[in-house]
Amino acid sequence: MAHTQDLRVTKTYLSLTTEFLALMNEIPFEDITVNKLCSRAMIRRATFYKHFGDKYEFVAFVIRGIQAKFDDAYIAPSQSSDPVEFYSTLFNHALAQIEEYRHLIQSAMKSSRFPLLLGLFTEQIATDIRLKLKHDQSAGHQMLAAPDVLAVMSAGALVELLRWWLTSENPIPKETLKAQVSGIIAALYRTANQRGSPTGGGWRGVCPRKRPPE
Secondary structure: OHHHHHHHHHHHHHHHHHHHHHHHOOOOHHHOOHHHHHHHHOOOHHHHHHHOOOHHHHHHHHHHHHHHHHHHHHHOOOOOOOHHHHHHHHHHHHHHHHHHOHHHHHHHHOOOOHHHHHHHHHHHHHHHHHHHHHHHHHOOOOOOOOHHHHHHHHHHHHHHHHHHHHHOOOOOOHHHHHHHHHHHHHHHHHHHOOOOOOOOOOOOOOOOOOOOOO
16 A cells, blocks of 8 residues: 555656646746646645645755756766866766756746745755765865865856856857866866865875875
């Protein structure tokens, strides 16, 4: 019985998510109501509210779902021991995700709630980066700042850069953007590896450099 119930819940989530993404390609986010979503998904309103408090709680669930798929597809397979390679790959895949969900994002950007949606997405990105930073730290890499600080700053910069690129009237070529971001990441790691850095060295790639005795 429990298995059957779990299967029903999974089907409910899948149906709601599929129809929500379809509606985002058809009408503005503000025009998507719970009634309209439930009608398209053939789900009762009572069932919707059994799982979600309102439309925005559901949207947060959708964003987490998209992020989970991204993590499964890209984060785990790309756990490179070289941090520069890892974060460059992470950015490249994030750029691919932006292109895949371009219509969804452009529709959401027209909503007065877009800052809320953007905040949810940024929070998920920060979580991925934070986990990797703490893993690197435990492996002996030194950092310019605490993992929490670096994660929040990096996620905010990454999301804002992608938003700018997506909305720019004359965006720079994608490959140029990738190369420039990779160069910035590498420069930051070189800076962190200098003896005069606030933490005294670190983050130079596969292995942190040990400081010579004074």
